[in-house]
Amino acid sequence: MLIAVVCGKPIGIVQIIDPLLEDSHYWGDVEPGLRAIDIWIGEADQLNKSYDTQMMQLALARCFAPPGVTAVLIDPLGNNTRAHRFYEPMEFTFLREQVFGKDRCRVYGMERRVDGSTR
Structure with a gap:
């Protein structure tokens, strides 16, 4: 878990x-080489300041750093x-709607760029 801090104040979390290795098998049966990201911005006054974009860009760079990672998944509420x-x-592609527990979500994916670069 990563904590985003601005001027000494925590403003968000990225997980x-x-x-494939997650204990609860939340994502079900998945192939190797994936990562999943959850991002939360705490207070409404921290929205629309590009913090979310910066957090996601850093998370994606971390996800795609290992060469074996082929794609990243996210699942915002529907x-x-x-x-x-x-x-x-941000180049995420809508893949499907899926129910996780009681939550109807939209699953998006981002594949590694062909040239191997990160976003």
């Missing part, structure tokens, strides 16, 4: 997991249109 608008321009 990166390997869904009704979280703000999150959908955030992820889609």
Whole structure:
């Protein structure tokens, strides 16, 4: 878990997991080489300041640093249109709707670039 701090104040959290190794098997049966990201920005006054973009860019760089990682998954709630608008321009592709527990989510994925570069 990574904590985003601005001017000494924690403003958000990023969690990166390997869904193949995750104990609860939240993602179900997945192939090796994936990572999943959860990102939270705490207070509403921290939104729309590009902190979320910076946090995601750093998380993606960390995810794709190992050469064996082929793709990253995210699963915002289905009704979280703000999150959908955030992820889609970042090159995440909508894959499917899926219910995790009681939550209907939209699953997005981002594959490693062919040239191997990170975002």
